[in-house]
Amino acid sequence: xxxxxxxxxxxxxxxxxxxxxxxxxxxxxxxxxxxxxxxxxxxxxxxxxxxxxxxxxxxxxxxxxxxxxxxxxxxxxxxxxxxxxxxxxxxxxxxxxxxxxxxxxxxxxxxxxxxxxxxxxxxxxxxxxxxxxxxxxxxxxxxxxxxxxxxxxxxxxxxxxxxxxxxxxxxxxxxxxxxxxxxxxxxxxxxxxxxxxxxxxxxxxxxxxxxxxxxxxxxxxxxxxxxxxxxxxxxxxxxxxxxxxxxxxxxxxxxxxxxxxxxxxxxxxxxxxxxxxxxxxxxxxxxxxxxxxxxxxxxxxxxxxxxxxxxxxxxxxxxxxxxxxxxxxxxxxxxxxxxxxxxxxx
Amino acid sequence: xxxxxxxxxxxxxxxxxxxxxxxxxxxxxxxxxxxxxxxxxxxxxxxxxxxxxxxxxxxxxxxxxxxxxxxxxxxxxxxxxxxxxxxxxxxxxxxxxxxxxxxxxxxxxxxxxxxxxxxxxxxxxxxxxxxxxxxxxxxxxxxxxxxxxxxxxxxxxxxxxxxxxxxxxxxxxxxxxxxxxxxxxxxxxxxxxxxxxxxxxxxxxxxxxxxxxxxxxxxxxxxxxxxxxxxxxxxxxxxxxxxxxxxxxxxxxxxxxxxxxxxxxxxxxxxxxxxxxxxxxxxxxxxxxxxxxxxxxxxxxxxxxxxxxxxxxxxxxxxxxxxxxxxxxxxxxxxxxxxxxxxxxx
Numbered sequence: 232x233x234x235x236x237x238x239x240x241x242x243x244x245x246x247x248x249x250x251x252x253x254x255x256x257x258x259x260x261x262x263x264x265x266x267x268x269x270x271x272x273x274x275x276x277x278x279x280x281x282x283x284x285x286x287x288x289x290x291x292x293x294x295x296x297x298x299x300x301x302x303x304x305x306x307x308x309x310x311x312x313x314x315x316x317x318x319x320x321x322x323x324x325x326x327x328x329x330x331x332x333x334x335x336x337x338x339x340x341x342x343x344x345x346x347x348x349x350x351x352x353x354x355x356x357x358x359x360x361x362x363x364x365x366x367x368x369x370x371x372x373x374x375x376x377x378x379x380x381x382x383x384x385x386x387x388x389x390x391x392x393x394x395x396x397x398x399x400x401x402x403x404x405x406x407x408x409x410x411x412x413x414x415x416x417x418x419x420x421x422x423x424x425x426x427x428x429x430x431x432x433x434x435x436x437x438x439x440x441x442x443x444x445x446x447x448x449x450x451x452x453x454x455x456x457x458x459x460x461x462x463x464x465x466x467x468x469x470x471x472x473x474x475x476x477x478x479x480x481x482x483x484x485x486x487x488x489x490x491x492x493x494x495x496x497x498x499x500x501x502x503x504x505x506x507x508x509x510x511x512x513x514x515x516x517x518x519x520x521x522x523x524x525x526x527x528x529x530x531x532x533x534x535x536x537x538x539x540x541x542x543x544x545x546x547x548x549x550x551x552x553x554x555x556x557x558x559x560x561x562x563x564x565x566x567x568x569x570x571x572x573x574x575x576x577x
Numbered sequence: 578x579x580x581x582x583x584x585x586x587x588x589x590x591x592x593x594x595x596x597x598x599x600x601x602x603x604x605x606x607x608x609x610x611x612x613x614x615x616x617x618x619x620x621x622x623x624x625x626x627x628x629x630x631x632x633x634x635x636x637x638x639x640x641x642x643x644x645x646x647x648x649x650x651x652x653x654x655x656x657x658x659x660x661x662x663x664x665x666x667x668x669x670x671x672x673x674x675x676x677x678x679x680x681x682x683x684x685x686x687x688x689x690x691x692x693x694x695x696x697x698x699x700x701x702x703x704x705x706x707x708x709x710x711x712x713x714x715x716x717x718x719x720x721x722x723x724x725x726x727x728x729x730x731x732x733x734x735x736x737x738x739x740x741x742x743x744x745x746x747x748x749x750x751x752x753x754x755x756x757x758x759x760x761x762x763x764x765x766x767x768x769x770x771x772x773x774x775x776x777x778x779x780x781x782x783x784x785x786x787x788x789x790x791x792x793x794x795x796x797x798x799x800x801x802x803x804x805x806x807x808x809x810x811x812x813x814x815x816x817x818x819x820x821x822x823x824x825x826x827x828x829x830x831x832x833x834x835x836x837x838x839x840x841x842x843x844x845x846x847x848x849x850x851x852x853x854x855x856x857x858x859x860x861x862x863x864x865x866x867x868x869x870x871x872x873x874x875x876x877x878x879x880x881x882x883x884x885x886x887x888x889x890x891x892x893x894x895x896x897x898x899x900x901x902x903x904x905x906x907x908x909x910x911x912x913x914x915x916x917x918x919x920x921x922x923x
Contacts, residue, residue: 379813380814388855434776438725439825447726447804448805458784459794461807465823469855477814479734482815488858512836
């Protein structure tokens with residue numbers, strides 16, 4: 232029974248659904264049995280490409296006894312509806328990050344999945360990058376000595392091509408712009424490496440995007456353990472991803488070639504992790520094993536589902552990451568530092 | 578006459594005086610003729626090493642008709658006194674950065690030198706790094722397209738060895754800790770590349786230093802032209818110096834090996850500048866010619882003195898950089914964004 236692949240359905244059949252479907256194809260532990268999108272054309276194309284049924288309605292998909300879980304890649308502001316409906320039918324849920332666009336949606340999603348007894352896994356894949364795992368291992372072993380600070384950037388130029396028919400164009404659907412789409416990965420990974428985060432101070436600008444949202448953001452995090460962390464995230468320049476960790480005994484420099492982000496099975500071949508010991512000029516490369524972040528997070532969902540356990544990134548972890556985005560947004564608006572507590576309690 | 582070396586005297590004979598004296602030795606345009614420090618031992622050692630007179634008092638040094646200018650490397654809070662005395666005797670001034678520890682001292686120094694008609698040059702050498710010059714050239718030629726943001730770091734572990742007999746230990750003498758010692762270089766270089774700076778938002782922490790000052794700082798700058806810039810500066814980890822500039826068409830990544838900072842004649846051999854064009858994975862190295870930042874800024878003083886012109890970094894430029902430090906300090910204390918205008922007018 233444990234070796235029987237978990238049967239999932241893809242919901243929302245845009246570009247990201249295919250990235251995840253490719254990850255499922257690379258796995259023996261899941262199988263896509265159905266799919267649904269409002270667009271009949273997308274349903275047909277997807278069902279042919281991934282050899283699965285196409286449901287005529289979301290209700291039909293959720294009544295399908297064979298479907299054990301749903302993989303939701305609808306727009307951020309259309310996460311709550313499909314997730315609540317799935318939970319209502321006892322279907323387990325994987326949803327792409329962020330968990331939702333608003334804190335209230337995020338809290339409802341977490342609460343409903345919990346009381347329905349379904350697993351909720353959220354696609355904060357960046358902590359599964361081979362370099363993130365290796366950094367955590369080095370930090371756990373005390374390899375940097377006491378931690379001083381960290382700096383991260385996740386940027387790309389996607390806002391330049393936005394048009395008003397795209398949900399990412401709008402402030403209410405995609406609050407924070409690049410921060411909720413890209414920077415939120417670092418918010419989760421920094422929680423994983425250094426967390427929890429206590430306070431957020433941010434500045435944002437709208438410089439070049441034709442859309443409503445801001446396209447340049449800088450955010451300073453104060454961790455409960457005392458360190459400062461920085462997240463830079465813009466939506467107008469060359470794809471960039473790095474994490475630098477500064478310790479009293481050594482620094483780590485981790486860079487990922489964003490051009491390979493969607494191809495998670497090869498991204499670790501296009502990533503570099505280096506350590507520089509205090510007092511030395513040498514940057515020593517640290518070998519990274521090849522992982523497959525999207526396949527691994529979907530396989531974890533399958534495992535959780537069979538073993539009835541919670542995933543590494545479920546509701547609470549995803550809410551903590553989203554709260555950073557909303558605290559940053561509030562900080563940028565008011566010019567003041569915002570505690571995560573304020574955002575979580577409001 | 579123009580080829581006659583300018584005759585200077587070294588005032589304050591600590592570690593940095595020797596770094597600058599070595600730079601003078603590499604030049605044919607200046608000559609050290611005298612020196613002074615309160616410590617007789619330091620005077621003797623320095624005068625032997627650099628074959629110059631040792632004045633018995635600062636007054637004696639300033640009355641020395643042969644001395645045309647002074648090179649001041651006293652502690653930050655002991656800049657005003659020696660500079661005002663020098664200006665009073667018509668001696669030109671080179672002072673190591675920052676111009677002073679407080680805004681009021683900085684403003685007085687600038688005003689007095691100006692009315693005395695003496696040249697005031699301030700040692701913001703980082704903008705003279707070969708990579709800084711090359712970045713400016715690329716920006717001027719529009720090589721990155723429209724500018725999106727910049728990120729910088731200048732850190733080292735010097736606060737860990739501080740003891741109460743050192744002026745850098747104290748908040749009132751060294752306000753801002755690493756930011757006034759290290760980060761202030763980036764404040765000047767960002768003014769040079771992107772400036773002027775309009776607003777400052779900062780967070781600081783005191784984590785590991787035994788001293789009074791903070792040892793971890795993160796500062797977000799808002800430029801008048803709209804871009805955001807970040808300066809990370811800590812005083813507890815491996816020596817680090819980088820400047821990343823993000824443009825719509827390409828990014829620049831400039832890193833300097835801090836271990837060679839004091840050896841400015843070879844630092845450009847231990848620095849790397851790379852450009853990454855939008856949509857490409859390739860980081861293309863940009864060749865850097867070898868400069869000599871300390872020699873060049875001292876030679877500029879000599880040239881200004883002979884040609885009666887103002888240096889590239891004089892009072893106004895140094896005041897602008899120091900204002901960033903004080904705005905950051907105020908922002909960290911209040912949790913609010915601070916305009917440079919507020920700091921300059923208070």
